[in-house]
Amino acid sequence: MTLAFLHWDHPSLPCFCDPIVEFRLDRIRATPETLAALFGLVMGSDSLATSIRVHSLTHEKVAGIVPLQVNKEYDTTGGPSLCWPLVENKHYQVTIFGFNAAFPKVVPIRDIFVRLPGSGEEEKSDRLLALSNHFYELIWNNDPDVPPDFRNKFYTPTSNARIQAFRQFDWLYEAFGGPTMAGEPSRAAHLVSKVRAKHTTSRMTLSHACTWLHLMERALVATLSDGDPVVLRSLRYYWLHFYSLYPFSDDDRRELRQVAIGDT
Numbered sequence: 726m727t728l729a730f731l732h733w734d735h736p737s738l739p740c741f742c743d744p745i746v747e748f749r750l751d752r753i754r755a756t757p758e759t760l761a762a763l764f765g766l767v768m769g770s771d772s773l774a775t776s777i778r779v780h781s782l783t784h785e786k787v788a789g790i791v792p793l794q795v796n797k798e799y800d801t802t803g804g805p806s807l808c809w810p811l812v813e814n815k816h817y818q819v820t821i822f823g824f825n826a827a828f829p830k831v832v833p834i835r836d837i838f839v840r841l842p843g844s845g846e847e848e849k850s851d852r853l854l855a856l857s858n859h860f861y862e863l864i865w866n867n868d869p870d871v872p873p874d875f876r877n878k879f880y881t882p883t884s885n886a887r888i889q890a891f892r893q894f895d896w897l898y899e900a901f902g903g904p905t906m907a908g909e910p911s912r913a914a915h916l917v918s919k920v921r922a923k924h925t926t927s928r929m930t931l932s933h934a935c936t937w938l939h940l941m942e943r944a945l946v947a948t949l950s951d952g953d954p955v956v957l958r959s960l961r962y963y964w965l966h967f968y969s970l971y972p973f974s975d976d977d978r979r980e981l982r983q984v985a986i987g988d989t
């Protein structure tokens with residue numbers, strides 16, 4: 726694995742994910758869209774490149790920190806895109822500018838569970854499980870919104886909607902800071918490696934990723950629409966965070982963002 730390390734640096738904006746992220750240079754390009762998805766920032770794509778600054782931590786003590794230049798490159802789809810030239814094993818600081826009250830609020834991923842609707846741990850768990858059950862029922866009950874090639878990725882003779890929903894719920898519970906995790910250090914890296922085998926490159930196509938978002942949005946509206954709007958927004962940003970770990974192009978990410986959160 727070829728890793729660089731990204732350190733979140735904003736005095737008043739809590740970090741959406743881990744304050745230090747292991748960034749896989751061998752798989753992902755450090756573009757403004759990727760970093761925005763990773764850190765739960767959506768500020769309008771035009772301003773992303775100027776709103777996010779990245780600088781090498783080795784320059785920290787030099788007066789007047791010099792931001793890393795963004796390179797113009799061509800991505801896999803042939804379109805021009807901006808990309809920070811990160812280097813293996815180096816640490817970088819990510820700073821956000823232009824943050825203001827209009828910036829859509831999200832809660833850190835780890836605080837999502839406690840902010841779910843429901844009065845105690847059990848009720849919140851039931852609500853999260855209902856979300857996963859609804860999502861997998863759409864797939865397994867032949868909903869017309871589910872393209873056959875997407876459905877085929879999930880169908881196996883020995884599984885069913887309940888089993889798969891429970892696996893998804895169990896994982897999200899941990900990712901969202903379910904109480905048994907309280908006080909423990911973040912296990913984001915362990916969580917990601919747990920699901921990697923199920924999210925191969927052939928599965929994580931743009932079309933599948935969009936279908937997933939459409940179905941999850943339906944599940945969200947059906948099961949959690951009485952929840953705090955900030956938490957609902959955080960869930961949608963979380964799906965984009967998950968996709969930031971996969972090698973989508975910037976154009977793809979813009980499309981995914983549009984599907985997940987529209988213009989909000």
Ligand code: HEM
Nearest residue numbers: 878879889892893896920923928929933934937964967968
């Ligand atoms: C934000 C998007 C997504 C999230 C958060 C997500 C999360 C998860 C989780 C937590 C699991 C259960 C892992 C386990 O067994 O421990 C899972 C399973 C799976 N996911 Fe995803 N996933 C996403 C998108 C996708 C997409 C786009 C595909 C493409 C087809 C996909 C295909 C699958 C498959 C086939 C399984 C195995 C189902 C099972 O046997 O339990 N996922 N996913």
